[in-house]
Amino acid sequence: MDAAFTAEQDEIRRTLRDLLAKHSGPGEVRAAVRTAEGHDRALWRRLAQELGLPGLALPEEYGGAGCTATELALACEETGRALLPSPLLATAVLAAPLIAALGTSAQRAGLLPRIADGALTAALAVPGGSMAAALGLTADNRTGGWAGGGRAGGVQARLGDGGWRLYGEADRVLDGHSAGLLLVAAHAGGYPRSRTLLFLAPAEADGLTRTRLTSMDETRPLARVELRDTPAELLGADDAPDVCGALAATGRTAAAHLAAEAVGAAAGALERTVAYVKEREQFGRAIGSFQAVKHRLADLYVRVEAARSAAYHAAWDPAAGPLALAQALEAARTVAGEAVQLHGGIGFTWEHEAHLYVKRAAGDELLFGPVHRLRDHAAGQAGLFGDVTPGGLVHGVAVR
Numbered sequence: 076m077d078a079a080f081t082a083e084q085d086e087i088r089r090t091l092r093d094l095l096a097k098h099s100g101p102g103e104v105r106a107a108v109r110t111a112e113g114h115d116r117a118l119w120r121r122l123a124q125e126l127g128l129p130g131l132a133l134p135e136e137y138g139g140a141g142c143t144a145t146e147l148a149l150a151c152e153e154t155g156r157a158l159l160p161s162p163l164l165a166t167a168v169l170a171a172p173l174i175a176a177l178g179t180s181a182q183r184a185g186l187l188p189r190i191a192d193g194a195l196t197a198a199l200a201v202p203g204g205s206m207a208a209a210l211g212l213t214a215d216n217r218t219g220g221w222a223g224g225g226r227a228g229g230v231q232a233r234l235g236d237g238g239w240r241l242y243g244e245a246d247r248v249l250d251g252h253s254a255g256l257l258l259v260a261a262h263a264g265g266y267p268r269s270r271t272l273l274f275l276a277p278a279e280a281d282g283l284t285r286t287r288l289t290s291m292d293e294t295r296p297l298a299r300v301e302l303r304d305t306p307a308e309l310l311g312a313d314d315a316p317d318v319c320g321a322l323a324a325t326g327r328t329a330a331a332h333l334a335a336e337a338v339g340a341a342a343g344a345l346e347r348t349v350a351y352v353k354e355r356e357q358f359g360r361a362i363g364s365f366q367a368v369k370h371r372l373a374d375l376y377v378r379v380e381a382a383r384s385a386a387y388h389a390a391w392d393p394a395a396g397p398l399a400l401a402q403a404l405e406a407a408r409t410v411a412g413e414a415v416q417l418h419g420g421i422g423f424t425w426e427h428e429a430h431l432y433v434k435r436a437a438g439d440e441l442l443f444g445p446v447h448r449l450r451d452h453a454a455g456q457a458g459l460f461g462d463v464t465p466g467g468l469v470h471g472v473a474v475r
Contacts, residue, residue, distance in 0.1 A: 123193020
């Protein structure tokens with residue numbers, strides 16, 4: 076494919092990279108994740124007001140820039156390179172597209188302009204911490220198992236005289252502790268008319284408790300959201316919108332953006348490693364001059380570039396998003412691990428930033444993978460194994 080970018084797209088990348096180089100170095104990242112919000116609020120306001128980052132892919136009628144998924148993917152690549160802790164993923168990549176797809180005209184007009192200018196952040200809360208399944212990345216989300224219901228737990232929604240009320244809890248909600256608005260996936264109705272719906276719950280709603288969790292990757296703050304008779308507003312009209320379809324469509328686009336972000340993280344780790352091996356000397360010469368080190372770095376470079384090509388293609392064709400995400404997550408994991416090894420003893424210390432890349436790679440795969448499930452589901456959707464019934468055989472292996 077032709078991966079040439081327009082002058083405007085190159086300017087978005089250059090401007091964002093320069094800004095993050097000045098204000099989101101390793102020291103600033105460590106300071107930001109230790110704040111109550113888990114990110115630098117001043118930097119987020121600047122990214123929103125000066126660069127329009129959260130509204131990059133939103134229509135102009137709602138205060139957005141009216142750009143495509145490609146521009147947002149380029150922005151995600153740069154935030155990934157800097158390991159920027161920000162509400163961009165939770166707000167602009169996950170929540171905003173769902174509001175735009177399912178919301179009523181009043182909901183879109185009331186929420187999207189505030190998201191575009193950075194005044195409002197949002198988070199998607201799904202039961203059981205099953206984000207990948209809810210977005211249709213690792214399983215068919217129409218089965219509804221990820222949403223709970225009945226005795227399976229999850230979040231329950233009941234409609235009474237005073238409107239909708241939510242009960243239950245959701246774990247591992249990305250930026251759930253600080254978001255001003257929660258999009259909660261809840262199970263409504265009883266057997267046999269059960270269905271999954273999305274609800275809007277403001278942060279100050281009664282009966283809503285949010286607890287920040289200790290996460291492997293501090294740059295991805297996670298929270299437990301508990302709802303006890305919490306009033307909420309149905310996202311969309313009352314005629315049972317296709318929530319699972321909207322979640323799957325959002326998941327495909329989100330996978331492309333996540334792939335670009337993972338590629339940025341992998342490229343950042345590789346750049347730091349190359350710079351280090353040029354300076355670190357052993358036996359009177361830079362270790363980067365040894366052929367064995369050169370070969371390892373060349374292999375990493377090929378992995379990063381291949382994943383970058385897949386991510387760019389997915390930004391153009393979201394149907395390729397899950398496979399691009401699998402390739403990017405694998406590349407990020409491999410590059411981060413090699414970065415630690417090639418940094419030697421210092422790479423294993425908390426003082427060095429190499430461990431931040433390792434945690435980002437591992438944390439992302441826990442949230443949106445794992446890689447083998449992404450590929451398995453994509454292969455199943457593509458019909459690579461044909462129609463297989465339980466008890467049948469695939470390459471001589473029984474399927475149960």
